[in-house]
Amino acid sequence: MTERITKSMAKNIYYGGGMFALLIFIALTFDTVQQIPKRSNQGQMTESVVAGKALWEKNNCVGCHTIVGEGAYFAPELMNVFQRRGAGDEASFKAYMQGWMAAQPLDIPDRRKMPQFHLTPAEVDNLSDFLIWTSKINANEWPPTIEG
Amino acid sequence: MKYSSQMVAKPYFIFALILLAGEILFGVLMGIQYMYGDFLFPLIPFNVLRMVHTNLLIVLILFGFMGATYYLIPEEAERELWSPKLAILTFWVFAAAGVATILGYLFVPYATLTEVTFNNLLPTMGREFLEQPLPTKVGIVLVVVSYIVNVTMTVLKGRRTVITTVLITGLIGLAVFFLFAFYVPDNLVMDKFFWWFTVHLWVEATWELIMGAILAFVLIKVTGVDREHIDKWLYLIIAMTMVSGILGTGHHFFYMGAPEYWLWIGSIASAVEPLPFFLMVLFAFTMARDSKIKHDNKIALTWAKGTAVMAFLGAGVWGFMHTLAPVNMFTHGTQLTAAHGHLSFYGAYIMIIFTMISYAMPILRGRLHGNCAKAQKLELSSFWMMNIGMLGLTLALTAAGIVQIMDLRMGTELKGFMESQESIQSIFMIRLGFGLLVFVGLITYFASFFVKEEA
Numbered sequence: 355m356t357e358r359i360t361k362s363m364a365k366n367i368y369y370g371g372g373m374f375a376l377l378i379f380i381a382l383t384f385d386t387v388q389q390i391p392k393r394s395n396q397g398q399m400t401e402s403v404v405a406g407k408a409l410w411e412k413n414n415c416v417g418c419h420t421i422v423g424e425g426a427y428f429a430p431e432l433m434n435v436f437q438r439r440g441a442g443d444e445a446s447f448k449a450y451m452q453g454w455m456a457a458q459p460l461d462i463p464d465r466r467k468m469p470q471f472h473l474t475p476a477e478v479d480n481l482s483d484f485l486i487w488t489s490k491i492n493a494n495e496w497p498p499t500i501e502g
Numbered sequence: 503m504k505y506s507s508q509m510v511a512k513p514y515f516i517f518a519l520i521l522l523a524g525e526i527l528f529g530v531l532m533g534i535q536y537m538y539g540d541f542l543f544p545l546i547p548f549n550v551l552r553m554v555h556t557n558l559l560i561v562l563i564l565f566g567f568m569g570a571t572y573y574l575i576p577e578e579a580e581r582e583l584w585s586p587k588l589a590i591l592t593f594w595v596f597a598a599a600g601v602a603t604i605l606g607y608l609f610v611p612y613a614t615l616t617e618v619t620f621n622n623l624l625p626t627m628g629r630e631f632l633e634q635p636l637p638t639k640v641g642i643v644l645v646v647v648s649y650i651v652n653v654t655m656t657v658l659k660g661r662r663t664v665i666t667t668v669l670i671t672g673l674i675g676l677a678v679f680f681l682f683a684f685y686v687p688d689n690l691v692m693d694k695f696f697w698w699f700t701v702h703l704w705v706e707a708t709w710e711l712i713m714g715a716i717l718a719f720v721l722i723k724v725t726g727v728d729r730e731h732i733d734k735w736l737y738l739i740i741a742m743t744m745v746s747g748i749l750g751t752g753h754h755f756f757y758m759g760a761p762e763y764w765l766w767i768g769s770i771a772s773a774v775e776p777l778p779f780f781l782m783v784l785f786a787f788t789m790a791r792d793s794k795i796k797h798d799n800k801i802a803l804t805w806a807k808g809t810a811v812m813a814f815l816g817a818g819v820w821g822f823m824h825t826l827a828p829v830n831m832f833t834h835g836t837q838l839t840a841a842h843g844h845l846s847f848y849g850a851y852i853m854i855i856f857t858m859i860s861y862a863m864p865i866l867r868g869r870l871h872g873n874c875a876k877a878q879k880l881e882l883s884s885f886w887m888m889n890i891g892m893l894g895l896t897l898a899l900t901a902a903g904i905v906q907i908m909d910l911r912m913g914t915e916l917k918g919f920m921e922s923q924e925s926i927q928s929i930f931m932i933r934l935g936f937g938l939l940v941f942v943g944l945i946t947y948f949a950s951f952f953v954k955e956e957a
Contacts, residue, residue: 361730364737372744375771379748382767386695389761394691404688411628411686412621414612417549422758423835424694425630428536428548430919431835459544465920466539469547471613484690491691494765496757498831501910501918 393492406484431502436489451482505576507583514569521562528555533934566855573862579660599641664733672711679703691759707747726795735785746774765827772825776818786810799872802861809853816845838903845896877953887943894936902929
């Protein structure tokens, strides 16, 4: 097969094909950036949600958990933890989170451990708000089940 | 060795191998903590182990690429390196920054680390693979820029070849796409979208160019095949890489908040992604068959062929397994992703570095015809141990992923995450066993450096 292709043909496929793919990618990037605010309900991104995201990063939560399917696979997916542990009710989810974060690390031998992050109650609420907001992202029907 | 400045490659190679040992060691520790949650806890929590594991991987690949480049550029450009002093200086700067960062991860709580490294001025930390403190990220930019300047100046003043052009294109792409590591929008979806510009476009586009160039260089040297012929193959491979890899980024945009059209574009483009790796297999084996010379360094050619095969398996086959959107709906965020990640990084990037070191290191040590037969034999056994180990742990992770999907995402009686993880303990034990085999393989590889030359 490769006998019929010359070096200059291969070179042209590289430059032509690469440029073509790059241009489409850039065009779609512009469109995606336009659509993301609506698909993620950016209007509901309160100060508390933004503070929660900063806490998520500051404590490297993604080093154990996945969120919207990305991260480490050591601990549960958290995009739909609001539905799973709070049954979609904000007040009960926030109460659950306060208790859960305070109880870490759980004293169960050999169970994987979550560190104690010493967050203030207000910070835990920020984190809850961030997770509630995240649960409403339009991710094309993902995750497939409540267990994530 | 034709040019004395090629010698600067040596510390880069040695340091890359030391970091690799650390990377695998931390992988093994993670494998243990996966099953015994109290192991090393709270001394080193899982997220810290993982950060050290993945960051060492990234940094060691960069060291390996730099060593490979500094070795091959003078020979390709037919002149001494523009500034060997700069190359040595950046080695020490990068090594010091790398070590300091790892020590920071290990001895300072991450939240404190963000505070003392000015993360509040420009928040960039706490994102997968890009956890480095701001000063480290800035350091990486400076080191990479000085590296590119050094390489480009050498090539501009010397001979230009297809290999150097492809290599420099890859390096510039690497530098440009790293800049997205400094952009962290408040909106999580926007954040993830641009995060992939660094992560995907590094490993599935620009790094593939660098890998292709290194592979082509080694094949020219050990097979003596005509350069025209090699160049055509290289162009063909990177053409397929660019066509599939750039739009293939779309396979990460299926289920993270990006629009629906990515389901189609990502699926179609990334279905083509195995092709460049398949071409690499044909390339390596055809060139080996058409060999014009009998090079005494047989093991270097073995690594080159092995790289193509393992990269095809890891990136091509294991990538394709879950790259179509309807399949990815169920596999997204499971151990299957980890399986693919392990074999593709090893097969493509760790093995291309082994290939280069295996070819260049004997020459840098004054053994122009390669190591002695005894050393090559030992190296060959390490080759098999590491390959079988990586394949075994990948198969174990694949099995773990399948069970996880069945437990969490299929049928009506769903298990919870922790319950499901407990049910796959035995698979994680097998994974750990193969991980240890990889570690023993690496130690064997190191031992091959110390086999005495026959008089």
